[in-house]
Each structure stands twice: as C-alpha cells, then as structure tokens.
Amino acid sequence: MTDTPEAPTDLGEVALVAAPAQLPAQLHERALASPLTPLVTAPMTVDPPPRTSGGLPSVAVALDDTLRKVGTRQGLRLLRRVNQDPGFACPGCAWPVSAQPHRIAVCESGVRAIADALGQRRAGPQLFATYTIPELSRRSDHWLNAQGRLTHPMVRRPTSNSYEPITWSEAIELIAAQLRDLPDPNRAVFYSSARVSNEAAFCWQLLARELGTNNLASSSQLCHEASRVALTNTLGSWRGGVTLDDFATADAIFVIGQNPASNHPRMLEALRAAKLRGAKIVAVNPLREVGLVRSRDPRRPRDWFGSGTEISDLLVAVRIGGDLALFEGLCKAVIEAGAVDQAFVDAHTEGFAALESELALRSWDDIVARSGVEREQIQAAANIYIGADKTIACWGVGLTQHRRGVDAIEQLLSLLLLRGNVGKRGAGPLAVLGHSNTAGCWTMGVTARPDDALLAGLERATGVTMPREPGLDVGDSLAAMQRGEIDVLFGLGGNLLSAGPDTEALAAGIRRTRLTVQISTKLNRSHLITGETALILPCLARMEAGEDALQWSSFEDATGRVRASVGQERPVANGLRSEVEILAELGAALAPSSPVRWASLARDHDRIRELIAAGLPDCDAFATELRPGQPLQLSSPTRARRFATASGRAQLTSAPRDPAIHHPEGALLLTSVRSHDQHNTTIYGLGDRERGIQGYRRLVLMNLADMQRLEIDPYEQIELIGHFDGVERRAPKWVVVPHHVRKGCVAAYFPEANVLVPAAARDPRSGTPSFKSVVVTIVKQPVPAGR
Secondary structure, three states, X not given: OOOOOOOOOOOOOOOOOOOOOOXXXXXXXXXXXXXXXXXXXXXXXXXXXXXXXEOHHHHHHXXXXXXXXXXXXXXXXXXXXXXXXXXXXXOOOOOOOOOOOOOXXXXXXXXXXXXXXXXXOEEOHHHHHHOOHHHHHOOOHHHHHHOOEEOOOEEEOOOOOOOEEOOHHHHHHHHHHHHHOOOOHHHEEEEEOOOOOHHHHHHHHHHHHHHOOOOEEEHHHHOOHHHHHHHHHHHOOOOOOOOHHHHHOOOEEXXXXXXXXXXXXXXXXXXXXXXXXXXXXXXXXXEOOHHHOEEEOOOOHHHOOOOOEEOOOEEEOOOOOOHHHHHHHHHHHHHHOOOOOHHHHHHHEEOHHHHHHHHHHOOHXXXXXXXXXXXXXXXXXXXHHHHOOOEEEEXXXXXXXXXXXXXXXXXXXXXXXXXXXXXXXXXXXEEOOOOOOXXXXXXXXXXXXXXXXXXXHHHHHHOOOOOOOOOOOHHHHHHHHHOOOOOEEEEEOOOHHHHOOOHHHHHHHHOOOOEEEEEEOEOOHHXXXXXXXXXXXXXXXXXXXXXXXXXXXXXXXXOOEEEEEOOOEOOOOOOOEOHHHXXXXXXXXXXXXXXXXHHHHHHOHHHHHHHHHHHOOOOHHHOOOOEOOEOEEOOXXXXXXXXXXXXXXXXXXXXXXXXXXXXXXXXXXXXXXXXXXXXXXXXXXXEEHHHOEEOOOOEEEEOHHXXXXXXXXXXXXXXXXXXXXXXXXXXXXXXEEEOOEOOOEEEEEOOHHHHXXXXXXEOOOOOOEOOOOEEEEEEEOOOOOOO
16 A cells, blocks of 8 residues: 555635536527537557657657648748847747857747747638537647637627627727726736737736736736745845856756756756766656656757766655655755855845744654655755755746645745855756746736836836736636626637636636637637637737838746847738737727827837836836847846845745645545647647657556556546545546656646646635646546447
C-alpha cells in the first residue's frame, strides 16, 4: 500500500457560486452548444518516452509545419526574421532573446505558432454558413483551430444559432451602443490575453478606465499573478532582476514546476550551456519530464543525434502542492548548516528572527510528509544550493497555480535571500512566463486593482479621470457573471472559456451576458459559448503589416527587456485590422470628445508610446529610446538591491501551517498539463512526443504503483470525480496511461481537465485558481461490449 495524498491547503474565503439550476427560456436554444471539449475517439499509441528531448525530431516537426502551412519561401523568410533586430517578436513564450541572437532564434514551439497563424486555410463567412454554432461546438479544439484565420467580422443575433457577416462600422457601433447603455460601467468586463502588444494593452486598459471601470481581467490572473504578488510583496518589484546573461555565470539553477522542452524550448539552450560549463541544475517537478533529463539542440546539426546533454544533477519528485514544505525544508537546512549570508541578511532584509523561530518549530518528519520528498533528497538539494555562490531559481505555473501559490513563491524567495542570491550577477528569481507579453501587460497597467500612483500618472498623461473603485479580476468576474451582474464580456485575444476553471459553471455565466465580443485571429471555443448577442472581430497577427507599414509594436520578455516587433508579411485577408486600430475606433465612437484623441492613436503608434512614457512608472524611455533594432531594458531596482517595500528591505517570511482537511478514501491529487502539441489553449496536433503519446488527449497519467493499489489496468477507461467543499464534479471516459508521475498524483491535459477545477478553489492572495492541485477519486467505467 502507498500513502494517500495529504490534506490540501487552506481553501480561502471565496464562496462557491453554483451554476443556475435552470437557464432562462430564451437561452435553451443557445445551450445546445456544449462548452466541453467533445469526446473524439481516435487511434492511440503509447511508447516509452524518448531518452532525450529536441534534436532531429524537433527539426522535422518544425519543418513539416512550416512547409505544409506557409511554404518554403515564406517559411524561410519568417525564420530569418523572428526574434531578430529588426524583425518580429515570437508569438510563443516570453523567454528572452540574446543580445546577439542565433541566426535561427526560434524554437519548435515558436515555429509552430508562426506557421499556425499564417497558414493557408481561412475561417470565413462560408464556414459559418456551413456550420451552426452547436455543430461547431461538437468539433474538437484541434479541428476548430485548424479551420484557419478568421477573415470577416461576424455577428450572432439574439434569435439566431449561427454567425453571419457584419460590417466593421456596424460592429463598432453595436459595441459602443451596448457600452453607452450600461446602467453602471462595472457591468462590463474586459478580459485580455497576455500575448497582446504593449501598445494594444495600453489602449485596452485606457478604454476600460475611460468608460469608468477597473474590471480588467487578464489571462495572467489564471497563471502568473501569484508570481507578481509574491515578488512585489517580498522585493518591492515583480522584476526579479535576472537577465539572460546571468545564466552564463550561475553556479546552480533550480528549475521548478515547469517543462521547458514543450513550453519554453529556448530555455534549454541556456540550461545546456550552463551545464556544460559546470553549473549544477536541480529540477523540482511531480512528473519526470524528458527535457529535464537530457536535451539536444535542434539548431545545431551535430546535436541532432546521440544522447544529448544531461540537464539535471538532481530530480526532486515533489508531491503536488508540496513545494511550500520543500522550500521550508531547504531554508531550515541552510540555517542548520550555518550557511546564512548574515551580512546580506542584516543589511538588506527583515524578518530573519521570526523565520528562524518558525522553522525551528517545523519537524523534519512534518516537512517530509507535506512535501513528499525524503529528508536525504532535501539535504542533497540543500547541499547543491549551499555549495553554490550564485544561484538562480526559475519557475513556471507548476508553482503558481495552487491555493497557496503566493506563499510557496515567497518561501522560495526567502531561500534565495538567506544566501544573498538576490541583486547580484548570476543569481536571483525568475518567473518563466508562458505568454509572450505577460510582463508587458503588467507594465501597461492591465490590472483590476491599480494603485494610486498608476492612476494618477494615467490622469496626468491622458486628461481622463480614472475610476478609483477596485475592479473584478478573472475569478471575481466569473462569479459576477454567474449572478447575472455582467452585461458585456469583451475579450482581447485569448480563449476564456477554455482557459478558465469550472467549465460548465463558467459557460452558464457567459450565457447570462447581453453581449460578448472577441477580438481574435483563430476560431476557438469561446466563440461558441456566448451572450445574447456575440461578435467576432478578426485582427492582424503580429507578423503582418497593416495599412500603414511604418507602424510597429513592442513586447516585454520575462527579464524586463522590451523589443520592437515589425510586421512585414502581407495580411492573410483584405480588411483585417490591428488590435490598436479596433480599440482606437471603438474609443472614438464611445467618447468623440475624449482628450485621448483616439483616432490619432490608430494612425500613429508613436503617440501611444508618448502616453506610455508620460503616464506609466519606469517607462520614460518608451518614446525616445525604444526603436526597431534598439531594445530597451527596463530598470529593476532589485538588481541594484533597492527594495521598494514599506521598510526599504526585502521581506523574509514563513507561511502558516496548512490545516488538516479530510480527503475521500483513495483520493489522488490531479495536476493539469500541456501536451507537446499545444501552446496554452491552442491545440496544433494530437501528439505528446516528449511523453511518448500520440493520437489521443483524454488521458490520465498515473504512477504504476497507484494503478496497482487501486486495481486499475493500463489503458482502462475511468471516470474522474473532483471533490471540493462538498461538491462533486464528474468527468467521464478517460483512459489511464502509466507514466513517471509521483505516487499519489495524476496528470491530465488542459483544457479538457478544467471542468474538474473549482472556480472557488483559488489562492486568496492572488486569485489564481488551483489548476495544479485538484482532489480527485477514480471510478472504473468499462467500455460497453462491442465497442
């Protein structure tokens, strides 16, 4: 028998809002469109995971996608321009680009994102004339994305079950009329993807605030908001101070809660180089991911074959949600070894005495039980840390998407502070952001809870009176929609329905709105679950040039470096508009006499950057220094050991213990993961090469010992039952696959698994839902005879 998972963390004070028991009569027809990813049967193969990531398979897939979708000539042109100066920013993740980038400065994931955006297929009016919305909803996410680029503005009328074309002017006026008629501007929610440019993000938040609301919900609130909160609370800034150059001098690198081979492949270049020069690497993850074991560089032909470079010196298979206890153990080991940098702690921090006293009360047995890591392995990780003069700790959403994500990151930051690993070359914290402009959206003020300094700066720069009432973040917005308190849901990019928790309840809330608007490049499931009226506004991709080819945009990477992005490709369809053009036209329609002079922003992006420089903190150089071929490094007080906290010192903290909560018998902890063939909610294919899986996505990855304990056979069909606050959420027809997952834990792909994630089970300090720690039980669900 193996240990069952320990009780989950504190559930916080957020009340669960149940979905309406019965939809209003006029919504019954629209309810025929299912919000759930449909069950699509397909042949499946499962092989042992490869022994190394990258190499020739990455090259082959990238070339295949490029040649099939955009062709040789355009593909080669794009590869030469992506992440170059001048050139365009990769639409994938936010991993930084070297000051002197490789001539091919893009990874397999980035190539697939570019080819996907510029492929030959089109989702135009003919598609929507062929399929009703319920019919489209019965297609897989992969199929929806594969229909190609959206080409025309489309509207769904209140009495219709299909989309039909609408002119740009009619669409803009429809939105403006609905927003003008709101009895309270707070009955509108503005949801944005963190992939949008700085210029679009600035216009976006300004549009919402000129309307009179701070209801700025963002995809970052579903993923890395815990990073922003923890870094700001501890260090006074969300920019931790690490740059790409620091990886060249670090003695140790901790890679926590992430799978770089699939999600940030360019990161492996820095890890390989660090390992080859002698740095130690510790990987902390409940799954054994091949990219954390060995890796080959797909851009170097001599590295296409062979065993590649060993990445990790130590793999720590932490229990899901056990990171906080693990970091407590590492802090305790540093203190017990007398390895604290006392001079740094005394000069730059506060809270050491309280931290030392609290950790002295934590027994090693307790830390081992809560982390799921044996003391010997904790000590091995501590020895690597103590033996390194300079350590970088980087993390992904495997650390943030928990009910105590902020607490865990703060404990990790305390670990770095104890050894002086903040504000020096080759050391520090780095949140590895999954969207290409998460940091930029923070810098541009896309937040539901702005501080007075941000609002005062915006007022000085724009002449617009800013609302002071805190707005709704994503979690608050979902609850408000379910209560019928939101009339307009406006989306700038993204796919809220698939990205959000508690899919069925979320869909029920969206259906209660009067108008949903999506500014998008590709068809996704959020276009199919709508309000009474729905609009799709197609926009340019960042690689494409608008009518004024002189305009360009900018994006901020995870290290605070801002680079210009110049679109030069011919648009895939006539009449497409940039996100800035759409927002500026709507701003002008909403407020013709606005001091912002919205129409001028669409024609001159330099004027947007002038407003950014005049109104936002640390952005003075946006209007004067940032240019194509001339990146801008934003300041990081942390790098200079200046901490903008109330005391002027970095904060050493220790979180309170988790209360014991009863789990159902046989419970496991579920984490959601991406496959190798997807980027966030976009599904490029049905494979997961790095885990040896091909052809099917409705899978549960499970430790073989747990399968034996629960008497489940490999590839048996089961039902997952989620448990939270006395409510069960059921998801039928999953196939169990043996995999390298820590005992007591299971993994499943998102967005399929999001139906099991309670909207109310979120971090009370950041609002981030606990996508990575869902309590589940398993029931066998035999396939009917003859199937």
